[in-house]
Amino acid sequence: MDESIFKVVNAHFSYLNRFSALCGIDMEVRKGEKIAILGANGSGKSTLLQLLDALLFPNKGDIFAFGRQLLEADFNDPEFCRKFRSKVGLVFQNPDIQLFCPTVKEDIYFGPLQLGIEKNEAGKRIEKIAGDLGIGGLLDRAPHQLSVGEKRKVAIATVLVIEPEIILLDEPTAGLDPQTSRRIIDIIIEANEHGRTIVTATHDLHVVEEIADRVYILNREKQVAKSGPAQELLSDTELLREHNLTHMHKHRHNGQTHIHPHQHLDHHQH
Amino acid sequence: MPNAFRKNNFIERSIKDAVLFFKYSIFSEDKAQERGFLQSLDPRVKLVTFTVLCICVLFVKNIGLLIILYSFSLLLACISRINLGFFLKRTWIFIPLFSLFIALPALFDFITPGESLCVFRIFGLEFVITKPGLSGSVLFVCRVATSVSFVVLLSLTTRNSVLLRVLRIFKVPQVFVMVFGMTYRYIYLFMEIVENTYLGIKSRTGGLIRRNKGQSIVAWNIATLWQRSFKLNEDVYGAMLSRGYNGEPVLLDEFKTSPKDWIWFCLVAVIFTGVIKFGYG
Ligand SMILES: Nc1ncnc2c1ncn2[C@@H]1O[C@H](COP(=O)(O)OP(=O)(O)OP(=O)(O)O)[C@@H](O)[C@H]1O
Numbered sequence A: 001m002d003e004s005i006f007k008v009v010n011a012h013f014s015y016l017n018r019f020s021a022l023c024g025i026d027m028e029v030r031k032g033e034k035i036a037i038l039g040a041n042g043s044g045k046s047t048l049l050q051l052l053d054a055l056l057f058p059n060k061g062d063i064f065a066f067g068r069q070l071l072e073a074d075f076n077d078p079e080f081c082r083k084f085r086s087k088v089g090l091v092f093q094n095p096d097i098q099l100f101c102p103t104v105k106e107d108i109y110f111g112p113l114q115l116g117i118e119k120n121e122a123g124k125r126i127e128k129i130a131g132d133l134g135i136g137g138l139l140d141r142a143p144h145q146l147s148v149g150e151k152r153k154v155a156i157a158t159v160l161v162i163e164p165e166i167i168l169l170d171e172p173t174a175g176l177d178p179q180t181s182r183r184i185i186d187i188i189i190e191a192n193e194h195g196r197t198i199v200t201a202t203h204d205l206h207v208v209e210e211i212a213d214r215v216y217i218l219n220r221e222k223q224v225a226k227s228g229p230a231q232e233l234l235s236d237t238e239l240l241r242e243h244n245l246t247h248m249h250k251h252r253h254n255g256q257t258h259i260h261p262h263q264h265l266d267h268h269q270h
Numbered sequence B: 001m002p003n004a005f006r007k008n009n010f011i012e013r014s015i016k017d018a019v020l021f022f023k024y025s026i027f028s029e030d031k032a033q034e035r036g037f038l039q040s041l042d043p044r045v046k047l048v049t050f051t052v053l054c055i056c057v058l059f060v061k062n063i064g065l066l067i068i069l070y071s072f073s074l075l076l077a078c079i080s081r082i083n084l085g086f087f088l089k090r091t092w093i094f095i096p097l098f099s100l101f102i103a104l105p106a107l108f109d110f111i112t113p114g115e116s117l118c119v120f121r122i123f124g125l126e127f128v129i130t131k132p133g134l135s136g137s138v139l140f141v142c143r144v145a146t147s148v149s150f151v152v153l154l155s156l157t158t159r160n161s162v163l164l165r166v167l168r169i170f171k172v173p174q175v176f177v178m179v180f181g182m183t184y185r186y187i188y189l190f191m192e193i194v195e196n197t198y199l200g201i202k203s204r205t206g207g208l209i210r211r212n213k214g215q216s217i218v219a220w221n222i223a224t225l226w227q228r229s230f231k232l233n234e235d236v237y238g239a240m241l242s243r244g245y246n247g248e249p250v251l252l253d254e255f256k257t258s259p260k261d262w263i264w265f266c267l268v269a270v271i272f273t274g275v276i277k278f279g280y281g
């Protein structure tokens, strides 16, 4: 269980060499792990996931995947590219970006067909995933005409259908109703039980404990503020508050107003 | 104040109406889901036959025959469960757009000389409508009407996505199809952005925007729209790469022809030969 999948060493990244998005990140992801990346808005979570998916490459520092350094030039080799893309899947934060085909069905077929998976095999997988996610009725619709939650489910389906070893998810539960959100968490956990490695960026503290063994917290300086076991970091109220991760509750007792942080961990003790 | 409010509401309403109108007329796909005659045809056969029908229209020089072809398109609309009123509205919206600027000047003697039909004066200038000018213009409008009808029929009864796929099967270069498909998608996205931005502005100002301020917001919008579309394209490209895209998309191809398609094909072939033989003169 400790085969290294990703190793990020002192990675820096800035957009257009002006807007810095990551300033020296160190991170390691091992096979079969569940990892969550937490952080306030703009702390670089999405950027980090795109670096792991080799869509962006660091300006400084190195990223290793499967023991090999990720270099932009290597992706010109179609065979290497195909292998990497079948192993790593990314669910984008904005499903409008992820869905670009005319119909939902074609969108879900896109990955498998590009990666050379048999059409029959792809068809079978799609049927199963559509059932699991409850999107069977949407297959012939145009993705841009779906609701946000429906789009997100389809976006997740487009990645799951590739059956990647590593699934990177960018805020998979944002904007979903509680039951759908539950469904998605279950699917993530199930994928992990099948040996897949999961990396999730999220703000949603309700779900972190379930979808993460280890947590990385990014700070406003776009560095790793702290990393460690989920349980430990999530019970550190001070730390969470410092990084905008707790809900502040305001309410009145006997005519006096209090403001205090609110955590969801205590609800989950069974 | 109520005055300003009303004025401003008017701008907003007309923009919203325009957006909704375009959204509905370009993106409504409900007619394509109906189970009528044209909907049941194989899209490949449909694309070929409708192209042939449009070519027919170009060849016909006889107004009677054009009227027959036009009636044929109406008949097709009927058996494809398209409401005739809806269909007429849809086609006649586009026709003036195409024909007015060409047909109108051709009426007059400075473009089409010949026997004069009527003469009138505007600002001391003499305008003469000629007989060949009139018949030429009528022929032209009929032609436009008929071919627009066929194109609208095709687009109403075929889902846009299917149409794009068929273009690929006929080896229309991928760049065109991609650009076409993306444009289609982004027009939709743009409309959403425009619609939402207006809603956003309205919710922030409580509906009271002074008129000139409203205009500067419109100008700002168009500039950022470009930037947004650029960014969007880049991001979508990333999403495609992430799922294994490497230059040529592999397409899903699942069309089947049935005897009905071949009967229809033969019918169109007969019409075409008929037009070439008799209508061309
Ligand atoms: N395309 C871009 N061009 C310029 N700067 C960008 C771009 N995308 C992101 N940034 C900047 O990079 C930083 C990190 O952004 P990123 O999207 O990774 O944050 P995030 O943690 O995912 O935030 P959120 O929680 O809001 O999704 C931000 O400061 C942002 O302003």
Ligand SMILES: [Mg+2]
Pocket: A045, A046, A047, A093, A170
């Ligand atoms: Mg993000």
